[in-house]
Amino acid sequence: MATRGPPKRKKKTNPDSNVSDGSENLGNIIAQLKSVDDEPCGPPLSLPANVTPEQLQLLVNQLLNNEESLPYAFSVDETEIITSLHKDIIVGLNKSTEDVLTIVYRPQAIFKVRAVTRCTSTLAGHTEAILSVSFSPDGTQLATGSGDTTVRIWDLNTETPQFTLSGHKNWVLCIAWSPDGKVLASGSMDKTVRLWDPSTGAALGDSLLGHTKWITCLVWEPIHLNPSCTRLASSSKDGTIRIWNTKLRRTILSMSQHTAAVTCIKWGGDGLLYSSSQDKTIKVWDTKEGKLVRTLEGHGHWVNTMALSTDFVLRTGAYDHTNRVPKNEQEAQEWALKRYQEAKGTKPERLVSGSDDFTMFFWEPSTSKKPVARLTGHQKLVNHVSFSPDGRLIASAGFDNSVKLWDGYSGKFITSLRGHVGPVYQVCWSSDSRMLISASKDSTLKIWDVRTRKMKFELPGHLDEVFSVDWSPSGDKVASGGKDRQLKLWRN
Amino acid sequence: MPQNEYIEESIRRHGRRLDYEERKRKRAAREAHSAATFAKTVHGLRAKLYNKKRHAEKIQMKKTIKQHEEKQATKKDAEAVPEGAVPTYLLDREGQQRAKILSNMIKQKRKEKAGKWTVPLPKVRGITEDEMFKVIKTGKHKTKQWKRMITKPTFVGEGFTRKPPKYERFIRPMALRYKKANVTHPELKATFCLPIISVKKNPQSPLYTSLGVLTKGTVVEVNVSELGLVTTSGKVVWGKYAQITNNPENDGCINAVLLV
Known part of the structure; x- marks a missing residue:
């Protein structure tokens, strides 16, 4: 009997597996x-x-x-x-x-981005931690802001340093490319905003003064609203938001209704400005007159981050995967508007906000002040949220070592991507929405496949926490920087 | 006694000597020399008084110089950029501990190969066998003296089974066995109670290492998995070495410092 046992089991399992294979008629x-x-x-x-x-x-x-x-x-x-x-x-x-x-x-995207798998260069140069990394909207240039008070622009073809932009007197906290790629703005701990010409590395005038505490976030007006790219919004720890005219170098509007530090601002495609703050609210502003449109309440603690469903098209403006270059401002505006409307579809813009109360809220801020959904699941604070470029999915990075995926239309929980052993600081989507890269305190980057919901590659190499990661809009490169002062470029 | 301010009156009327300023400057320039000659030649009570006065003067002088220096120094500090830059999303979270690069596997391996340790306690007091072991007399007539009892705290591994008492040469008393150590992280300045994994090296002798004797200066391996340290490749570090900094036999606990 004992000897006959095992073959019997085999016979039993075989027909079962045949059924589940589905090769027979179902x-x-x-x-x-x-x-x-x-x-x-x-x-x-x-x-x-x-x-x-x-x-x-x-x-x-x-x-x-x-x-x-x-x-x-x-x-x-x-x-x-x-x-x-x-x-x-x-x-x-x-x-x-x-x-x-x-x-x-x-x-789905008709082009495919290949996952980056290897580090092609480790660029030293910064003498302090790299705090922000950003590709230009067309993906041809790369800028980094660092704790050594400089902004650096890197040559992507030879993977060498190109320009060092010095002028700030304290850490450079945030950088933002104008949607036409012709101006780079940087905000610093020294309370000022500076503008740079990325093609020559020269400063465009002196610093923009006005804030009384450090700058937390910078955002440009979308190119389809203003093809000449002259309006820039900056938010600060002092609780104010200022909109600057970069040509006149003046503050046009100053919004100061938040009672605590502003953590994140987003300029929506309909001309509304969204700001999240540590006073637990999100405020929606009209950018023509600086009027408060509505206040979104719901979070129980600081609001850390926000993402718009149209973030990717607003960032890249007129540039898409076909590498065509607009001839003039009008053409760029037309193209950007077309792309924006395609991305937006028939429904209003969607906004998701992540907070210190471990939850996220899903809003449609242009129409209502009621949240559409409350996204619970993280066990520690949510540090970064990001909409996929096609707007179908939301990825959130939490300090509970996980990245979570949510449905971009209903806010329904989809899956949890586990693998990091430290808090996840940032997530970034590939431009075809098929992959996701996450940067963590555990010094690694991980690439996740959205379809299979599994880790695709692990990218170790940083010697310390990775503070910032960016996937080039053209899709071929990833840049990451962190506390080890090295900028790493990754390719497939 | 002079009547009224006749000197000032005269100066006001006729002015000073033409070389007044120069003579004054020269006298002031010469002052150090004359003070030195005086200090050299003076003796007795006057010398005592003079030296005391001079001493006080010098202290005062040094203080003023230091004050001026400090003023310049603070000016520099205001321009300097503080170290340890963090991104905006971590700026308001300064209360949270921020561990630096903690482990460098290659370095640790190299150190192991060389067998050299740059440890916090490089030297230890020698402990004689008399102090370490107590001789136990055995046999019917208590004439045999080959059995030893260890009088210091020990670490005994998890799966340890005693030899039959008849053949057991070294007795490690149950009351002096330890499983946990209070390990201080030197950079985080925080202390954790961590389980001991093994005794890596007792500097006294290899015999003590194999017996697991815990004395001051002993290097032990502790389980750091709950600290969440990570290697460059993203793996969790779980075993790390620590050196004992107190005399466990006197204190009844084990305090150690993590070797980073």
Whole structure:
């Protein structure tokens, strides 16, 4: 008996696995394909139950009469179909095979970003920790701000230092590229904002004075609202927000209703300015007259960070994956406006905010002051949130060593990406929304695959905490800097 | 006794000698020399008084010089950029501990290879065998003297099983066994109660190392997994060395400092 035992078990498991492989006939399912905006695509179809996303993709491309076949992602009730319809939906969600399923298809980026896997250069130069790293909107230039009071611009082709911009008298906390890529703004611990010409490395005039405490965040007006890129907003620890005219070098507006430090500001594509503060509120401002439009309340502690669903298109402006360069300001504005409207879709802009109370709130700030959803799940404070470039997903970085993914339309929790052994400081999406990179206190960067929800690569190499990471909008490079004073460039 | 301010009156009327300023300057310049000659030749009570006065003067002088120097120094500080830059999202979180690069695996390995330690306590007091061991007389007539009891605290590993008492040469008393140490991180200036993993080296002798004797200066391996230290490759460090800084036999506890 004892000797016969094992073969019996084998025989038992074999037919089981055959069934789950789905190679046999599993019957048909009636399904209706719909777009994200709830428009049906073709009549309800009878599909084999083991249909794969690749087969569905062919089908959708045929139904929509696409000239070139475009990539799509499919989901039922916000659960993505990864292997096959049978395995993920009928087995995974316990759906009946007799209902009519609604399969939502979402177009994906038609280009693919390859994951970065290796460090091509370690650039020394800064003599103190690197606090911010930022690629220019077209992805051709890279700037870093550091605790050694300088901003440096790096040559990306030869991976060497290009310019050292010195002028600040204290740590450079934040940098921001104008959406046309012609001006670089930097905010510092010495309470000033400075402007630089990134093509020559020269300072554009002296410092912009006005704030009474250090600068926490800088943001430019989106290019489709102002093609000449002359308006810049800065927020400060002193609780005020100032909007500067960079040509006249004057403060146009100063908003001072926050009662504590402003932590983050975002300039929305509809001309509204959003500011989050340590006084637990988010305020929405009209940038024409500086009027307070509404106050979003809900958080129980400091609001640390915000992200807009259109962040990526607002940052890159007219530049997209095709590498075309606009001829003049008007063309750049047209292109940027087109891209913005495509990214926004028919619904209003969405905003997500992360806080010290371990939660995030999901808002539609241009229409209402009520939160759409409250996103709970982090066990420590949320330090950074980021919308994927296509607006479908939200990634949040928490001090509880995890990165969490949330649905970008409903705010529903999707998954938790674990792997870091220290607090996660920053997350950054690849421009095709298929990957995510996270920087942590544990001195590593990790690349996560959004589809499989697993870690794709681990990038060790930094000797100390990584404070800042940026994925080039063109997708081929990642730059990271941290406490070890080295700028690292990563490629595939 | 002079009547009224006749000298000032005369100066006011006729002015000073033409070389007054120069003579004054020269006298002042010469003052140090004349003071020195006086200090050399004076003796007795006057010397005592003079030296005391001079001493007080010198202290005063040094103080004023220092004050001036400090003024200049503070000016410099205002321009200097403080070290330890942190990004905006960490600026208001200064209460949180910020550990530096704590571990460098290669360096630690090299150190192990060389067998050299730059440790906080480089020298230890020698402990004789008489002090360390107590001779235990065994046998029916208590004539045999080969058994020893260790009189110092020891660390005994988790899975240790005693030899049969008949053959046990070294007895490590239960009351003097320790499992945990209070380990101070020298850079964080924080102390943690951590479990001991092993005794790495007792500087007294290799025998004591193998017996796990804990004396001042002994290097022990402690379990630091709860501190959350990380290597450059992102792995969690769990064992690290620490050196005992107190005399455990006197104190009844083990205090150690982490070797970073």
